[in-house]
Each structure stands twice: as C-alpha cells, then as structure tokens.
Amino acid sequence: MGHDDDSSKKLKQTQNQSQSQSQTGSVSSASGRESTPGWFDGYDVGAFYDEMFENDGSTRPHYNKLRQFLDATSREEFNNKRASADQSLLRQGITFTVYNDDQGTEKIFPVDLIPRIIEKSEWDPVEKGLQQRLYALNAFVHDVYHERKIIRDGVIPGEFVDGCKHFRPAIAGCKVPKDIYIHVCGTDLVRADGGEYFVLEDNARSPSGVSYMLENRSLLKKVFPGLFSDYSVGSVAGYPKDLLEVLKNIAPNSDGDPVVAVLTPGSYNSAYFEHCFLAREMGVQIVEGRDLIVEDKVVYMRTIYGLKKVDVLYRRIDDDFLDPTVFRKDSVLGVPGLVEAHFSGNLGLANGIGTGVCDDKLIYTFVPAMIRYYLDEEPILSNVETFLASDPVQLKYILEQTDKLVIKPVNESGGYGIVIGPRATRKELDECRERVKADPRNYIAQPPLALSRHPTWCDGSLEGRHIDLRPYILYGKSIKVSRGGLTRVALKKGSLIVNSSQGGGSKDTWVVS
Amino acid sequence: MANVKIETGRRKTEMLCRVADSLFWLSRYLERSENTCQMVEVHLQVLLDSGQARGITPRDFWNPMLVSLGDEVLFEKLYPEYSHQNVTEFLTFNRDNPSSIFGCVFAARENARMIRDQISPEMFEAINRLYLTLRQTATYSISQSSLYDLFQRIREMIYLINGIIDATIPRMIGYEFMRAGQFLERADKTGRLLDSWAFAPMELSDAENDSYLVAILRSCSALEFYQQEFKTRIIPRNVLQFLMLSRVFPRAIFFSLSELQRAIHAISGCPTTHYSNEVERLCGLLISELNYIVLQDVIDRGIHEFLVTLHSKIEKIALEFSKQYMFFPVVDPANEPDED
Incomplete structure (x- = not known):
C-alpha cells in the first residue's frame, strides 16, 4: 500500500x-x-x-x-472499525455456546455495524400491538390453568392445549403473584413485501438475546459516535432497571427490599453470558441450583456466612429442570422443593411455570382469536398465514403443496427442524410428509415469507440480507416494550434463518423520532 | 442509648459459597500456572548445566519432579516414555493434564467466566487474553528457545492480571478470597520447588549445587535480593533461610503464609491474636512454628522430610478453609487419586 x-x-x-x-x-x-x-x-x-x-x-x-x-467513510476505515469491534467482542468474551461442537464451543455473535432504523411513527402501533398481544397471552395462560373458559366457549379445542409439549397440568389451580405469568416475552416480528409487520412467533418461556441488544448499542456508540448526534435514537439502556422493577413487583411481601436473583443452569449454558450480564446490570446475585436450598417452603441461598432468604428468582432454566420433585427427576440443575415454595406464596418466579403453551406454533394460530376473546379488541398485529396439519382439509393442502411451503414442528425453537419446501430435495420433502402424516398435531405450514432485507456488510461490500426483529416486552405494573429490539440478520446469502446457532448475526436497532 | 449500631471496619458482604470457591480457585490456578512455568524453567536450566553432560536418563531426571507434583501416574498413562520433549509438553500444553499451564489457565478462566459478574471486566479480559494466547500457541509444537519466550510472556501476563486485581478490585471479601488462594498456593509451591532440589535425582557436585540453587532463585526473581541480603556466594543454608523464612520477600513461604493468615482473618473479622475457626487455628499454628524455628534443626531433621510435612499442613489448611466457607469438599485435580 x-x-x-x-x-x-x-x-x-x-x-x-x-x-x-x-x-x-x-x-x-x-x-x-x-x-x-x-x-x-x-x-x-x-x-x-x-x-x-x-x-x-x-x-x-x-x-x-x-x-x-x-x-x-472509506471502506478501509469501516473495515478497521469492524475488525476492532469483532476483536473486542472476543476479548470481552461476549460469546454464546454452540452445542455439539468440541473445544471451540464459544463463538462471538457477529454484529453487523450498519444499524437498522425504524421511524417512531411506524414503531408506535407495533408497540401497542405487542402490549395488546401480551395482555391476551397472559390472560390465556391464566385461563388454561384455571377455568379454561376459552376451551369451554369453543374458541380453542381443549386437546390442542393439553397436547402442548410445554403444557404443565401439575400447576392447574395454582395461584401466582398478581396473576402475571409472562413477565418477559420476546415476540419475533418480520416484515413482508409491503413492509407490514407480522408476528412470526412468541417466546414466552425465557427469550434470550436482550444482552446483545444492549451490547450492540454500546458498541455502536463507541464505533460511530458521530452518527448518534445526527439522529435522535430512543434509548434501550433502561431495560435492566425495568426488569428489576418487574421482578420486585412479584415479591411475596411488598415491604422492605426484596432479594432478587438470576437462576442460571450454569456456565455451560449457551446464554450464560447473558445471565451474568443481566445479574450484573441489575445488581443482583446470579445463582445456580446448587446455591439454593429449600427449608420449610422458603428458598435460601448459601452464602459464606450462612443461609439468606431469596424472594424472587428470574429463572433461565426450563420448567422441566426447575425442581426434581415435581418435574424431571434426573435434573441436577434444579432445586428440590422450589415449586412448592413458589406456590405457597414464598417465592416470586419469573417467568411463571407453564407459559410454554404460548410458544407452541399451533396455539400461536389462535392468538388473534384470544385477543378478540379476552380483550374484545381487534388485533393490531397480524399473524403470518398458517395452515394446520391437524385440520384434515389443510393437511391435504400441506401434503400437496409441501414443496411450496415452510413446514415447522410446533414445539421447537432456535430454527431447528424447519423444512423450507422450495429449497428441499425430493427426499427431504418425502420424509417431511411422512413426519407430518404420522403426527399432524405437531406440524404447521406457512407460505415462504419474503422477509425484508437490509444492507449488510458482506466481504467488502454492502448487500441485502434478510432480517427479523425481536422486541422484548416486560409485564410489571404495566407492559413496557423495548424501543426496537434485537434485529437478527441471516448473514448467508439468500438464507432466511436468522438464528445465532445457524449462521445468524445481529444489528443495532434504532427507533428514531 | 446504646442501640445505635456503628459500622466498624469491613462491611459483612453477602457472598455465595460457590462464588467464594471460584474466586479462591481462580487465583490458585493462576498462581499454579506461574509456578509450573517456574518449575519447568528451573529444570530445563539444570538439565542444560549438568543433566545432559552426566548422561542421566530423562526418566531419572524428571520422575522425582513429577512425583513431587503428584503427576507421575497421569504422565505415564498419557505418554509412552520419558523424554524432555514429552515432559515439557505434558507440563505446558497438555489438555488432559489439569495442572499443565494450559490446564491451569483454562480452569482459571472457567472460574472467572462463572463469576464474571463479580470481577472487573478488565480482570476478565486479561485472563481471557492469557487463555487465547495459550490456545493459539498450544496448537503447534514449539522449540525450546521459544518456550522460554513463552514462559516469559505468560508470567508477564500473570503479573498484569495481579496488577489489575490490585487496581480494580474493592478491598472486600471477594478480594480476600483471591488473596487466600494465591498465597496458599504460593507457599505450597515454593516449598515444592525447594523440595525438588532437596530431593534431587542425582548427586550434585558443589558447582552443580550452586547452579541448581541459582536457577531456583532466578525463577523466584530472588537472586538480586538474596545477594543484597547475604552478600555471599550461594550457600544452601542461606537460600533456605531466604526462601522459607523471609518475612519480606513475596515468594518466601513465611511471607506467603502471613498473607494467607491476614486474608482469612479479614474474612472472619477476627483479630490475628485469636482464632475463630479451625482454619485460623491451623494457619496460626504453622506460622508460629516457622516463626520460632531454628534452621539447623530443620537441616538436622532432613529438609525433604520437613518440606513434605509442610505440604501436608498446607493441604489441611486448604481443606478446613473449604469446609468453613464453601461447604464443598476440596476437589483439587492435582491431588486426586488416579483411577483407571
């Protein structure tokens, strides 16, 4: 040079x-x-x-x-910033773990430095739509574990609910603080041809990725400080404080300062970085199952000076592993007696047990109906058009048009098990049809979405790549939606799969006024 | 009224047992990786000075050191034969050896990762950088001369980490757990280093004896301060006096145990004139023994025997410490009985 x-x-x-x-x-x-x-x-x-x-x-x-x-900005300048951003992520250990991969298990979640920008006027109705959706989902969870009115009134078939992988009959009739089940929800949005926002799925168990939303923002502020003064970007920094308020809101006794902790499966979990990040930002302890013990239906953590009572747990462990006395007996991650402590009113638990019914993609198709049923309102955000294999007429259509549809198992997350018809081989399509026929309850199909694209750095130039958006919605004294959220981008050319485990990256997302 | 509560001294912070355990082991592993550097450096030096010339077999040369580290069974399981290359590889890069330098740094980083919300980001990054450096290097074999460079770099990075700990960690309970781990390990390892000389695999001529001791002093960065203090040539008695009993030299056993004692009393809040638990009692007992010992008695009783007893006393302190604060049994992979 x-x-x-x-x-x-x-x-x-x-x-x-x-x-x-x-x-x-x-x-x-x-x-x-x-x-x-x-x-x-x-x-x-x-x-x-x-x-x-x-x-x-x-x-x-x-x-x-x-x-x-x-x-x-010259390409060289941009490229230097990009390389130093990657280096700093690796050095700081801002990584996630890829399962089934030895040694080099930690990967950085690549950040594309070109921000995605959304106008506030466009964002406001989305925010309202997400609030509306979460009110309805939460009402639904409460209902299916209590009166089951929505089933009795014929809006949703009972067997669809009972057939959910994450339905937890064991908690029927149990009371939770303030009737809030879904304290943190991550709802994935996509934009199609006309730019309209659609809901692709709801994550009502423990949605991850919020730490990347926050880290991306602080990274971009460091890398492109000038750009921020040109725009008026809505802040996302309040998230940890808001989350802490949501958690304190479900403390058993409202007097005093409740002890809150983040419950993690441990340092080998793919999202461990995030668990630590949130604990640190909230200023609370991060605990593993082995740090906790239940005595007389009260949860304590083991500290060097003895036992200390815990009031609220933000748990990032699945229901199944939470308490070996109630769910999986072989769980070593959980805490014996924790569920009883929770339902005796001595422990606030976020998210609540059994919220996984909302993550089921068959139940998803009923969310607009839930909104009408519980809130008596028209849904602000639409679902993606979905065909149910459990319906004989739609099943026939799915089997005939497999090569033109995207077939999804209803209870998987992370993009696993999805068959994209137009790109599948004949053999893959045949196998897919067999699976659907054998177990129609567990499959849905959607037309392939022309996901919106965004200029993205690809080996020296900017090219369009498909993106989605995951806002984070908190349910405390009111429902608060993050400004923007985490934009995930499919870095592979033409790919529609944005999941971090499958070659996805992320972008900072700006809501600007 | 007397019920006004005045906060005196250190605030009793709450800390999870698991976190305390990780802090303790994090610093033990870091210290151990540095000590392994030292140990290998000394032995390579001695080998150059005398071992090769005397035609001593690699097995006879390295076996006593591996025995003193408690690693000989594992080594023999992993390698077909003793060779200088194999042993250095085993102690430096081998990923199946938990007390290799790589193994220690990996374990230190895992502990740091588990509690990264409890330590400063600068500290985590420095540890992570050390790990990334080793992971890169460990992928190809490396000549003996660049091995010295690598040891030098590792030690500098560890000094950097210790400096960052000093500069960024609040002087609260977490800091004391790290200090306890660091100095417990250091007291033990300085003892083992001396023992490798006392229990040397070969009869040493006077000149060889001198060069062995010089290698030890140098690996402890102690040569210059030794000369300042004694102003004589290297005499075994003085070296023992210095590395075992110095009250001021930071790698000396006595100094290290005093720091350990200070840290564990800071954790309980009990003054060092008393003791409030078994770990404090044992630590105080060992310190007063060293405080009032006559070096000639040690020499008469046998240095090797003395150092072996010292090692088991330090292990007992570590065990009581874990029982007192972590409620977990001590699982030190370096001391685990090998199973088949």
Missing part, C-alpha cells in the same frame, strides 16, 4: 461527501463514476422489501443521514 492510495482515498471521500449532500440518493447514482465506487454501487434491492431503499432505488428519508455518513 503506497501513499498514493491514501491520498486518492481522501479525495474520494470529499467527493462523495459533497456529492451525497446534493442528491436525493439513488442507489445506482454513483455508478457513473468508475474511479470512485460508492458503497451502494450495484446494490441490488431485489424483489424484497428493503429497509433502506424504495423499490426505485431511492433512499428512504429516515436513512438519508446514514447514507451520507457511509459515503463519507
């Missing part, structure tokens, strides 16, 4: 800067200038909704400042 290179680059920067200020920002506009290729030369919007560009290639207005900023 010679000096000449450097000086020409500087020249290029100034040119680009003045150029971008004077034009409206058509994607192909810079392509005429062969000597100074712009960031978006040859950028292909494709047949998808692009978050940054209109179909005709012009920049959406709320992305203008980002566009100008990028045009004033």
Whole structure:
C-alpha cells in the first residue's frame, strides 16, 4: 500500500461527501463514476422489501443521514472499525455456546455495524400491538390453568392445549403473584413485501438475546459516535432497571427490599453470558441450583456466612429442570422443593411455570382469536398465514403443496427442524410428509415469507440480507416494550434463518423520532 | 442509648459459597500456572548445566519432579516414555493434564467466566487474553528457545492480571478470597520447588549445587535480593533461610503464609491474636512454628522430610478453609487419586 492510495482515498471521500449532500440518493447514482465506487454501487434491492431503499432505488428519508455518513467513510476505515469491534467482542468474551461442537464451543455473535432504523411513527402501533398481544397471552395462560373458559366457549379445542409439549397440568389451580405469568416475552416480528409487520412467533418461556441488544448499542456508540448526534435514537439502556422493577413487583411481601436473583443452569449454558450480564446490570446475585436450598417452603441461598432468604428468582432454566420433585427427576440443575415454595406464596418466579403453551406454533394460530376473546379488541398485529396439519382439509393442502411451503414442528425453537419446501430435495420433502402424516398435531405450514432485507456488510461490500426483529416486552405494573429490539440478520446469502446457532448475526436497532 | 449500631471496619458482604470457591480457585490456578512455568524453567536450566553432560536418563531426571507434583501416574498413562520433549509438553500444553499451564489457565478462566459478574471486566479480559494466547500457541509444537519466550510472556501476563486485581478490585471479601488462594498456593509451591532440589535425582557436585540453587532463585526473581541480603556466594543454608523464612520477600513461604493468615482473618473479622475457626487455628499454628524455628534443626531433621510435612499442613489448611466457607469438599485435580 503506497501513499498514493491514501491520498486518492481522501479525495474520494470529499467527493462523495459533497456529492451525497446534493442528491436525493439513488442507489445506482454513483455508478457513473468508475474511479470512485460508492458503497451502494450495484446494490441490488431485489424483489424484497428493503429497509433502506424504495423499490426505485431511492433512499428512504429516515436513512438519508446514514447514507451520507457511509459515503463519507472509506471502506478501509469501516473495515478497521469492524475488525476492532469483532476483536473486542472476543476479548470481552461476549460469546454464546454452540452445542455439539468440541473445544471451540464459544463463538462471538457477529454484529453487523450498519444499524437498522425504524421511524417512531411506524414503531408506535407495533408497540401497542405487542402490549395488546401480551395482555391476551397472559390472560390465556391464566385461563388454561384455571377455568379454561376459552376451551369451554369453543374458541380453542381443549386437546390442542393439553397436547402442548410445554403444557404443565401439575400447576392447574395454582395461584401466582398478581396473576402475571409472562413477565418477559420476546415476540419475533418480520416484515413482508409491503413492509407490514407480522408476528412470526412468541417466546414466552425465557427469550434470550436482550444482552446483545444492549451490547450492540454500546458498541455502536463507541464505533460511530458521530452518527448518534445526527439522529435522535430512543434509548434501550433502561431495560435492566425495568426488569428489576418487574421482578420486585412479584415479591411475596411488598415491604422492605426484596432479594432478587438470576437462576442460571450454569456456565455451560449457551446464554450464560447473558445471565451474568443481566445479574450484573441489575445488581443482583446470579445463582445456580446448587446455591439454593429449600427449608420449610422458603428458598435460601448459601452464602459464606450462612443461609439468606431469596424472594424472587428470574429463572433461565426450563420448567422441566426447575425442581426434581415435581418435574424431571434426573435434573441436577434444579432445586428440590422450589415449586412448592413458589406456590405457597414464598417465592416470586419469573417467568411463571407453564407459559410454554404460548410458544407452541399451533396455539400461536389462535392468538388473534384470544385477543378478540379476552380483550374484545381487534388485533393490531397480524399473524403470518398458517395452515394446520391437524385440520384434515389443510393437511391435504400441506401434503400437496409441501414443496411450496415452510413446514415447522410446533414445539421447537432456535430454527431447528424447519423444512423450507422450495429449497428441499425430493427426499427431504418425502420424509417431511411422512413426519407430518404420522403426527399432524405437531406440524404447521406457512407460505415462504419474503422477509425484508437490509444492507449488510458482506466481504467488502454492502448487500441485502434478510432480517427479523425481536422486541422484548416486560409485564410489571404495566407492559413496557423495548424501543426496537434485537434485529437478527441471516448473514448467508439468500438464507432466511436468522438464528445465532445457524449462521445468524445481529444489528443495532434504532427507533428514531 | 446504646442501640445505635456503628459500622466498624469491613462491611459483612453477602457472598455465595460457590462464588467464594471460584474466586479462591481462580487465583490458585493462576498462581499454579506461574509456578509450573517456574518449575519447568528451573529444570530445563539444570538439565542444560549438568543433566545432559552426566548422561542421566530423562526418566531419572524428571520422575522425582513429577512425583513431587503428584503427576507421575497421569504422565505415564498419557505418554509412552520419558523424554524432555514429552515432559515439557505434558507440563505446558497438555489438555488432559489439569495442572499443565494450559490446564491451569483454562480452569482459571472457567472460574472467572462463572463469576464474571463479580470481577472487573478488565480482570476478565486479561485472563481471557492469557487463555487465547495459550490456545493459539498450544496448537503447534514449539522449540525450546521459544518456550522460554513463552514462559516469559505468560508470567508477564500473570503479573498484569495481579496488577489489575490490585487496581480494580474493592478491598472486600471477594478480594480476600483471591488473596487466600494465591498465597496458599504460593507457599505450597515454593516449598515444592525447594523440595525438588532437596530431593534431587542425582548427586550434585558443589558447582552443580550452586547452579541448581541459582536457577531456583532466578525463577523466584530472588537472586538480586538474596545477594543484597547475604552478600555471599550461594550457600544452601542461606537460600533456605531466604526462601522459607523471609518475612519480606513475596515468594518466601513465611511471607506467603502471613498473607494467607491476614486474608482469612479479614474474612472472619477476627483479630490475628485469636482464632475463630479451625482454619485460623491451623494457619496460626504453622506460622508460629516457622516463626520460632531454628534452621539447623530443620537441616538436622532432613529438609525433604520437613518440606513434605509442610505440604501436608498446607493441604489441611486448604481443606478446613473449604469446609468453613464453601461447604464443598476440596476437589483439587492435582491431588486426586488416579483411577483407571
């Protein structure tokens, strides 16, 4: 690399800067200038909704400042920032664990430095829709473990509820503080062709990823401080404090300062970094099952000076492993007697037991009906069109059109077990049909979604990649939605799977006013 | 009225037993990795000075050291034969050896990871960096000269970590658990280093004896301070006096035990003139023994015997410490009986 290179680059920067200020920002506009290729030369919007560009290639207005900023940034400068960001994530150990992989089990969750930007006016109805959805889901959980009115009234077949993998008949009739079950919900949203937001799934057990939302923000502030002063970005930093309030809200005795702790399966769990992060940010202890002991239906943690009472647990352990006396007997992660302590009113537990019914993709199809049933309102956010294999007519359709549909098992998370019809081999399709026929209750199908795309750094240039969005919704004294959330991006070209375990990355998400 | 509660001294902070255990072991493992560096450095030095010339077999040379580390059964399980290369590899990089340098650093990092909400981010990052350095290096074999460079780097990184601990960790209970682990391990390992000389595999000529002791002093960064204190050539008696009984030299056994005592009394809040539990009693007993001992008695009774007894006393202190605060039995992989 010679000096000449450097000086020409500087020249290029100034040119680009003045150029971008004077034009409206058509994607192909810079392509005429062969000597100074712009960031978006040859950028292909494709047949998808692009978050940054209109179909005709012009920049959406709320992305203008980002566009100008990028045009004033050289590739080399950008690449250096990118490399140092990756290094700092690895050094800080901001990693997740990939199962079934030895030694190099810890990977960083790649962050794409190009932020996703959402206008507040566009976000406000989404926020309302998410609040509405969580009220209904929570009412549903309470109902299925008590009166089961929604079943008696014929809105949802009882066998659908009872057949959920995560339905917990053992807790029927048990009371929880303030009737709140889903304290933390992560609802995955996608945008399709027209830019409308759809709900893809609800995660009402223990949604993960919120630490990445917070870390991405602090990373971007370090890397692109200037850009923040151009935009007015809604803060996400209050999340840990809000979560702590949600947890204190379910403490057994409202007097005094309740002792809150985060219950983790341990340092080998894929989300352990996040558990530590949240405990630290909230200023509470992080505990494992072996740190806790139940005596006379009260939970204590073992400290160096003796036992100390615990009032609320934010648990990141599945129901199954929580208490070997109630659920899986072979669980060594859990605490014997914990469930009894909880239902005796001596321990607040978030999320509540049995909320996994909402994660079932068959139950998901009934959420709009739940909203109408419990709240007497029209759903603000729509579901993705879904076919139920459990319905004979729809099953027939699914079996005929398998190659045109996305087939999903109803009770898996993390993108496991999904068959994307248009990309599957004949053999995969046949096997898929057999599985669906053998167990129709456990499969649904959706038309492939043309997920929206976003410019993403791919080996030296920016290309469109498919994204989704997971906001985090907290249910305490009221329901609070994170501003934006975690945008996940499928880094592989053409891929629709955004899960971190399968080659996904993430982006900082800005709600701007 | 007398019921105004005045907070005196250190606040009794709540701390999970598991966290205390991790802090204690984190610093023990870090200290142990440094000590293993020292041990290997000394032996490679002695080997260069005399071992090879005398035609002593690798087995006769290394076996006593592995016995004193309690690692000989594992070594013989993992390697077909004793060779300088095999033993260094076993002690430095081997991932199946929990007390290899890699094993110690890995374990230190695992403990740090488990309690990363309790330590400063700078501390975690420094430990993580040490681990990443070793993981990169450990993937290919490495010549003897670059081995010295590697040891040098590892030790510098450990000094950095200790500096970061000093600069960023509040002087509360967690800090004391780390100090306790560090100095307990150090007292033990300085003892074993001396024992490797006292129990040397070969008859040493005077010159060889000197160079062995110089290697030990150098590995403890003690050569210059030894010379300042004694202003004589290297005499075994003085070296023992210095590394066992110095009250001021930070790697000396007596100094290390005093620091251990200070830390465990800071945890309980009991003054060192008394004791409030078994671990404090045993520690005080051992310190007063060393405090009033006459070096000639040790030499008469046999240095090796004395150091072996010292080791078992330190192990007993570690056991009582865990019983008192962690409620977990001590599981030190380096002392585990080997099973088939």
